[in-house]
Amino acid sequence: MQRFLTAFWIALLAFGNSANAQDSDLFPDIPKALYELETPHPDDIRINHMNYLRHDRDATVRLGDRGIEFSLKSCIDCHAVRGPDTSFVTIESDRYFCKACHISVGINIDCFQCHNSRPEAVDFSGLFEADASGVLKAYLEEISQ
Amino acid sequence: MAKTMFSEVKSTPQFWGTLVILGAFVGAAAMSVLYIEKYGHIVTGMNNQIVWGLPHVFAIFLIVAASGALNVASIESVFGKADYKPASRLSSVLAIALLMGGLAALVLDLGRADRLIIAMTKYNFRSIFAWNVLLYTGFIGVVAVYLYMQMARGIPAIWLRSAGIAAFIWRLALTTGTGSIFGWLVARSAYDAAIMAPLFISMSFSFGLAMFMLVSTCTKRLTGQGFNDVLRLRMARLLGVFAAVVLYFTAVQHLSNMYVAEHWNVVKFILLNGGIYTQLFWIGQVILGGIVPMAILFHPSLARKTKPLMAAVLLIILGGFAQLYVIVIGGQAFPLDMFPGLEVSSSFFDGVINSYTPSIYEWALGLGAVALAFIITGIAIKILRILPEATSE
């Protein structure tokens, strides 16, 4: 059963680019990335990200290559998800980018036993300077819907 | 000589009862492992100073005993002593079972036991540890083939003998490898010695035969099947010789270390002022685990009686355990000598004798591994024709 489900999800994810699949209730609700990508992900990122990660991980750890494309740190930075309290959620949350998907396929990854699941303290103070109260109010309204 | 007939053991309440008790130990071990997995090794007595603890003492004991347990079969097929035949199948089974128990303890104590697949797919061939993983798994395979040949009908004698020789050579390599795990550690003055390999071989002969006699006596009690007392007496005398050899190599180990200037302190630590380790060495290993059982085993009448004989066997097993405890943990308790001649101190326990108190979880894991080995043996003698049929002597 587990096998079958996984296969099903992979098929769905592989063809998930079509709008229909995304709108399907079965498709996992994947939070959006924070930033635009300069070079887009390869088409097979959904099914092959672990292989890309593994390959580039060895390049960094073993050879000291710091210019890798698939850096786990970068995924964490860009695919960070905000919780209701506006701070980034950790892997504990079901909304966490990597987890949102993996839950539905029944996969448990150990990466975040070591890798911090939240981005490096990024300076977002600027976001609030402009009109902190207004932005926050709008934001809170939005999530309360 | 009459042909020996082998059969599966009959179900007796005692037999199943014993398996259930052993199963409880395995269950306790499983729970400890899950607990350690969840909270980390902080719940054990091990720390950054004593990095290998009680589970390793159990694991190494079982692995060393496993290769020795095969000796009974080797005596029959390699050295052609036909009267050992009734005991030979059990010898092979016990060798496999003890090794599996030892490996289980070793693997379940890993910091990341969940990464076992990495341990089995990635090898660093410069590591004696990696070679040991291959030696251990290979041993199970070689002995399994050998056991099959012992049991199958119509196998030519030469095949059986070749398989026996292969298994015998393999077991020597295995024990050498296990001893070399320590012999390779140049940084630690307690281990850095070539004598470790022959010492471990002598230990395997002794512990293995003791385990075999313990198990065969118990299975005879529980099932009524086994071999006769004449054979058992011969084994008892042999065990006495092996125990003497272990004492001899231990003496050589410490005497030769005394001549190496930088090892003098660690010899003094083990033999004179090491507290618990000195006590375990003299009382546990030498007196109770060596001299007392030897006196029983060579005694004209005592060695014939089951109770004194079993006492001697148990003493050898406990003495062996004490010996490994002194080697594994005593060797780590003695601090690294980074700055010879200087007094050192730091926040990281440099220059101090390290302390270790095993936790209940480590005991549970270790005893569970022993129980697992016995359960595997029990199941094997239940489903395979391992033990000779009960004869009316």
Next chain:
Amino acid sequence: MKLPMVNNKKTDPTDIGRRQFMKSGAAMVTVTLAPGVTIMAYGGSAESQANPATRWGLLIDVNKCTKDCDECVTACSKENGWQDTGNPETDAQWIRKIDLLNPETGLEQSLAVMCQHCEDAPCVDVCPTGASFKRPDGIVLVDKHTCIGCRYCMMACPYKARSFIHEPVTDQKPYAPRGKGTVEGCTLCVHRVDVGGTPACVEACNTTGNGAMIFGNLNDPESEIAIQLATYASSAIRSDLGLNPGVRYQNL
């Protein structure tokens, strides 16, 4: 403006909440240009890899390394996120200060000891999975992705330079991941060195400490460390083992 949302499944992809994200890599810089406009950029050239012609090393002057100073230890702990949790026997220590006393002369010395980054590292030889390895530029590391936590390297290390992580860890430094059940030790701050920086301990020693540490390329005869080594006497801890460590000491 809009904050990045919790659930954006139906958000317009051209949402202004998104900003340009440059090429991935290390040494990320975050610049707040104007309120609400943040740019993340990664430095370091894309093709950079550990150079096999380099051998990184440290030189520590024991005369300058005083007993009361532990700036290097504090800096390392802050940089890499290991700390005192109140269990001294199981807490990790990547670098420590050792105080020495010569009982014959009464001379007291103090020095910092960390992974000595040996050329013939015993930890690399004994590691069954090859997780303990030496990079082309001589830095000895644990690949925590393949470490199974057997601790044989800790048994083999003559310097007690490695620690085992005994407890689950949370809130790690993003560039220094660490987690329960694996072995770790000084990395010579590879994440800094790879982008042209110096290890945190050396930086601290030279700013708030006593300037006892030099970091550099042992293979480059022009480097300060090589010149010092060629000019003044130095030694290695346990040089009798012939491991050729990359960390050297003066006046020891």
